[in-house]
Amino acid sequence: MKKRIMKILFTLGLLGMVLAACGSENSGDTSDGNGDTIDIGVNMELSGAVASYGQSDTEGIELAVEEINEDGGIDGKQIKVIKVDNKSDAAEATNAAIKLTSQDKVTAIIGAATSGNTVAQAQIANDTETVLLSPSGTSPNVTIKDDGTLNEFVFRTSYIDPFQGTVAANFAIDELGIKNAAILADNASDYAKGLGTAFKETFEAAGGTIVKEEAYVAKDTDFRSILTSIQSADPEFIFIPGYYEEVGIIVKQAREIGIDVPLMGADGWDSPTLVKLAGAEALNNTFITNHYSSEDPDETIQNFVTKYKEKYNGESPDAFNALGYDSVYLLADAIERAGSTDSTAIKDALAETKDIKLVSGVVTIDKDHNPIKSATILEYVDGNQVFKTKINP
Amino acid sequence: MEWLQQLFNGISLGSIYALIALGYTMVYGIIKLINFAHGEVFMIGSFTGFYAIAFWGLGFFPALILSMAVCAVFGVLIERVAYKRLRDSTRIAALITAIGVSLLIQYVVIYIRGAQPEAYPNVLPNRSFDVFGVQISSQSLLILVVSVVLMIVLQFIVHRTKIGKAMRAVSYDPDAAKLMGINVNNTISATFAIGSALAGAAGVIFGVYYTKIDPLMGVIPGLKAFIAAVLGGIGIIPGAVIGGFVLGIVETVVSALGFSLWRDAAAFIILILILIFRPSGIFGKNSKEKV
Known part of the structure; x- marks a missing residue:
């Protein structure tokens, strides 16, 4: 009895394999451009x-x-x-x-x-x-x-990531007329470091000066002392490539200690959580680069x-x-x-x-x-x- | 003026460390246990305050008091469930239990609500004003005042009330205290309640001041507060306060000098140096036993 069942199963299995082979052959045909x-x-x-x-x-x-x-x-x-x-x-x-x-x-x-x-x-x-x-x-x-x-x-x-740094630098110089900028980057992420380096290169090549470069560690919550030392260098603009979890707090604390210059980041900021953490008011006069905007009037x-x-x-x-x-x-x-x-x-x-x-x-x-x-x-x-x-x- | 501003930043940070460190030091003072679950009590306090403000619409002070009450009960509960039965076992057993309790609380919270961070609602009006070129936000000033008031209240409880006297007696010699008719169990529970209430207050203050809270938020502040307690001399209440402020200011200065990535390292280097050169802390008397 057992043998019989095995036989049937075996036959069924074979049949299945043949069918499967046919199937893949078919799809192979279409992708060759003949279909x-x-x-x-x-x-x-x-x-x-x-x-x-x-x-x-x-x-x-x-x-x-x-x-x-x-x-x-x-x-x-x-x-x-x-x-x-x-x-x-x-x-x-x-x-x-x-x-x-x-x-x-x-x-x-x-x-x-x-x-x-x-x-x-x-x-x-x-x-x-x-x-x-x-x-x-x-x-x-x-x-x-x-x-x-x-x-x-x-x-x-x-x-690619670093491109956003280049764009941010061009925007700061051409549109905002900035001469002195500071950079505050997430030290642990390649994304943030890549953006920071690209920003610096472009900004300096265009005749701007980076007055202060600082780094922070992800998951940190107290940025006041870093921000105070950035503030003392008196930048007209701060580039903050990073992710929204830290950036939200950075923006809030920056405004609290009286930094009112434009702040800028990249697509890592793009999250509703950012607005919750920083507060709508603190986020005024901040900019981000992104791939596209649904509000762009372009046809x-x-x-x-x-x-x-x-x-x-x-x-x-x-x-x-x-x-x-x-x-x-x-x-x-x-x-x-x-x-x-x-x-x-x-x-x-x-x-x-x-x-x-x-x-x-x-x-x-x-x-x-x-x-x-x-x-x-x-x-x-x-x-x-x-x-x-x-x-x- | 930058230095004045940095000093103020450091004092604000230090006041939060000090509040948490008080709980560590009180519990250590009375049962010689480093309660590693203390950072989680701080986290629970922060979340209690968050839900009280965001969902029940309470103001800052009602939320602060509610959170302190919840944490006091929670702290006593931890003591009764986990530590009480280990009171006569080795200290290492209690220490390991404390670490276990700490992890348990973290992951139960993550299991219940997920690990995503939460943004603290803005409950306090936030206006910055200029004092001698230092930008002081009304928020951080109020927070500093609340912390200092809580520390003064604690000092009053410990030195001017009956329960405070009992706590000091148990800390000095539990057996003798028992013989004098002091209820040691209740006294220990009271210590946990007071220490946890302070951690709960620190949690709400932290949330308002730093905005972002999450289930693992207690780990680093908890460790820093532990360093602060050791720095001031663990078991000594004024030591925890001074240790907290010193640590806050040192961290801020390290950042201000441009070594922001070394900030956490600086805190732990302090811990190592203190343990090597003055294990009993700034205020501690040198006694060989304690090492």
């Missing part, structure tokens, strides 16, 4: 610690794919999205990339939302010659390997905002939504110019991208596979982010 769809893998943090980033990116991606397909697709071919959840985990991200490249044989992968999970896929992308495009991985080492060589098949839609942006609100119950799109959306258009443009779904052709076309108008700015891809584009400056007015201006690199 009528272009398969794009989406490897995102749909659950886990940073799920909100991955979900936001994915919402933007889905909106863009829907639009392109309604307009007749790319060269008459519809885009088919294959979503995989990497659970905000680097090992899972690698597994997902293996699945997408070997089983689904996708033309390109969009993902992941964070730098670490993108780096985890870079090797697979290079080995299988599949284009990998990260919408929002901002760390420089996404496209550049540790030994300084380029990840041939890896690209990104967002600008492309307003179009995107309207469409997004239609699809997602009137919610206002954030920077991740915009970057996900832009990633699809960036890729679609490259596939169109490449004229085929051949990976190497797409890669070359993507690397040659020039002046394409996207929601998060006019993008040109540089030799390090990073986009050159403008950054948006937002000002806090009574606790609300207000669109201030756009700064070109």
Whole structure:
């Protein structure tokens, strides 16, 4: 009796394997460009610690794919999205990339939302010659390997971290007319140090003086003594790259001891918690750089905002939504110019991208596979982010 | 003027250390236990104040008093549940229990409400005014006054009341105190209650002054207050106050000199130096036994 059951199970198993093989063969056919769809893998943090980033990116991606397909697709071919959840985990991200490249044989992968999970896929992308495009991985080492060589098949839609420091310096000098600035950076994060260094270099190159450079440790709560010594150097402007948990307290304490000069940070400030910690009043006369603003009057942006609100119950799109959306258009443009779904052709076309108008700015891809584009400056007015201006690199 | 401002910053920081250090030193003085859960009592006090202000709409002073009351009960509860049965066991057993209690409270709070930080609501009007070129915010001034008043009240309780006398007696010699008819258990509970109430007050003051609170907020201030207590001579009440202020000012000066990243290190270097050269602290009498 037992033997019989085993036999049946074995037969069923074999049958299943045959069917599975057929299935993958089929999908293999379509991605070779013979079929009528272009398969794009989406490897995102749909659950886990940073799920909100991955979900936001994915919402933007889905909106863009829907639009392109309604307009007749790319060269008459519809885009088919294959979503995989990497659970905000680097090992899972690698597994997902293996699945997408070997089983689904996708033309390109969009993902992941964070730098670490993108780096985890870079090797697979290079080995299988599949284009990998990260919408929002901002760390420089996404496209550049540790030994300084380029990840041939890896690209990104967002600008890199240090760029925001450069933009902040240009904004301080050109728009605010600042000559003396101070920097207060989170000592423990590469993000903050990168921004601080870039700010300093640009600011000094443009003839400004850094009168004081101070650092703090994350999780600290008392910044009064550091701020007092910054105050005694009498800067006209303080650049504070860091994350909202500390920055909120820094801004509050700075205003308390009488520092009323403009304060500026980057996208690490962008959280409702910042307003709660610092208080709306203390945040007046502070600025941040960010990828985009939904209040920007630019036509492309307003179009995107309207469409997004239609699809997602009137919610206002954030920077991740915009970057996900832009990633699809960036890729679609490259596939169109490449004229085929051949990976190497797409890669070359993507690397040659020039002046394409996207929601998060006019993008040109540089030799390090990073986009050159403008950054948006937002000002806090009574606790609300207000669109201030756009700064070109 | 920068130095005057820095001095003021240091005194404000020091007053919070001093309030927490008082609890450490009182408990040590009476049962020779370093109550590492004291930082968590401080955290509970801070959250009690937060919920009282944010959800029940209480003002600063009602919230302060409520939080002190809750912490007093909480402190006694910790003593009755965890420490009382260990009173006759080795000191290391009690110390390890204290560390266990500390971790238990931290993670129960995280389990209940999550680890995300909370922003303290603005309950005190905050206006800065200029005194000899020093920017003093009304908030920090009030906080300083509240801390000093609490310390004076404590001094009064310890030296002018019956329970204070009992506390001093138990601290001096528990067996003799017992023979004289002093209820040692109640006295120890009272010590925990008073020390914890001060930590609760420090929690509310910390929240108002520094805005951000979270379930692990008690760890670093707790350790700093411990250093302050050792610096002043653990078990000696005025020592804890002076130790707190000295530590606050030293940390501020280190930051002001441009070594802001060395601030925490400076505090612990003080602890090491004190333990090597003067283990009984600034106010302590040198006795070999204590080492």
